Amino acid sequence: MRSRHAAFPLFAVLSWGVMFPVLASALTRVDALNLTTARYVLATAILLALLLAREGLAALRAGGRPVEVVALGVLGFAGFNVLTNLALGHAAPQQIALFAATTPLVTQLVRWVRDGVRPRPVLLGFSLLALVGVGLVITRGRLDGLGQFGAGGLLMIGAVLGWAVYTHGASRFTGWSPLRYTTLTAVAGTAAMLAASLAADLAGWQHLPAAADLVAVAPQLAYAVIVAAVLAVLAWNTGVQRLGAADAALFMNLVPVTTFVVQTVRGYRPGAVELVGAALTIAALVAANLVTRSRAATTRAAAPVPVAVTDRPAVVDPIAVVAR
Template sequence: MRSRSAALPLFAVLSWGVMFPVLASALTRVDALNLTTARYVLATAVLVALLLAREGVTALTTQRRGVEVLLLGALGFAGFNTLTNLALGHAAPQQIALFAATVPVVTQLVRWARDGIRPRPAMLGLSVVALVGVGLVITRGRLDGLGEFGLGGLLMVGAVLGWAFYTHGATRFPEWSPLRYTALTAVAGTIAMLAASAAADLTGVQHAPHAADLVAVAPQLAYAVLVAAVVAVLAWNTGVRRLGAADAALFMNLVPVTTFAVQILRGYRPGAVELAGAGLTVAALVAANLVTRTPARRATTATPVPAAVVDRPAVVEPVAVVGR
């Protein structure tokens, strides 16, 4: 059961890792913020249609939690994507990708701050090990300039915090299906992105794309919408529901490693340090999976633990999965 659950966030992060090379060519025709907004307008329409078909119109209600949904959607969808795009104008892509790998540690710290649940030392340690591996992959062992991120680094701190709060927020809606949480927060995030894009277009920071530009990037948009923003986010939120936010967030370390692997398939030849870093990251994730399995095995022979002291969220069966 746990292996099948782990496949969900794994699929999500692999999809997101592939997405960066896929969208790279699209950015030559459409500005980054407008491209992201177009992607989520389409993805949100698909998510809302799926929600209506599966759970009915009553699922569109927020049950008096509209402010929380709006905040989480703005942080997770609009905040992460917008701040990441802005950061790319101030820092190298490999530096930005390195920040994304800090999500596991930040998510555990967010859970500690909000819920008072102290992270297990082994999980924190393995998160750091995986982060070191990702750093080796991205920097090829040249770490001398990593301390000078400037404005780009500050923007990415905000982006990572936004995604960590969004990931943690999924566990606060145990009575909602992953589809409902994804769709309603996507609506909120898309509204925020539309507002940001309109402001940027009106002030001349970017230019609204022509219809011909959108047609030219249709294949990239199709992947980014259907796979990376619908299927992957649904898989991610379902995985968070089953595994817990801290354990699921460990898989975020594979996003930059996946992007790196795609570049190899396109002809890039990695060095020994990069291959060692990729191996270190995968080994840390496997070890983390084994660590989280140990308590479950012991529980089969131990006295049942009262539900009040279990920090895992209630399991909700995933939707019929069709998703930065």
């Protein structure tokens, strides 16, 4: 059963691994914020149509949690996507993908802060090792390359933190369908992106794309909207609900692998230090994930078996049944 559920986050991360090179090519014609806004205006329109068709007008209500929905939408959609697109202007797609792969570890830290689930010291050690690997890829092992870590790295740290909070938040909406959670948070995030984009255009910090520019990036935009935004995010939130935030986040390790493969096919030839750094990052993240999974398995095995109560009728929680 879990292997079948794993198909959802697997599809999402493979889609995102391809997305980084796709978006990088589009940024040569359209500014990062305008590109992100155009992408999610279209994606949110599709999501709204799907939600209305499947669940009706009632699903548009925030269910007494409007502040949480808006905050998660701004962090997850606006925060992650805008910061990632801006970071692509300062670093190569494969470097950005390695930062995205630290999401599982950052999610563990978010759980620690929000739920009091403290990560083991070995996980923190692996996180530092993963960052060393990222540093090797970005600097290519040269001290004079540390400057390249600056803007792009800082932007991606913020992006990953926003996505980790969003991923953790999805696990707290068990009474909602993945489509409803995705759509309502997308509406909030897109509204924030639209406001920021209009302000930036009016201030002259960027330029409203011409029709010719949008036509030129139409193939990239189509992939980014339909595959990477609508289908992938729906699949991701479905995986989070069925596997849990921590287990679903493990699949982010495949993002840099996918991006490196795409870049290699396109003609990029990584140096030896970059390969060592990428291997170090991925190995550290995989090791951390294995530690997390083994600890979870041990905890489940050690859990006491509940004693049946026979003198009163069983009570079935309908929400729990639907969540399963």
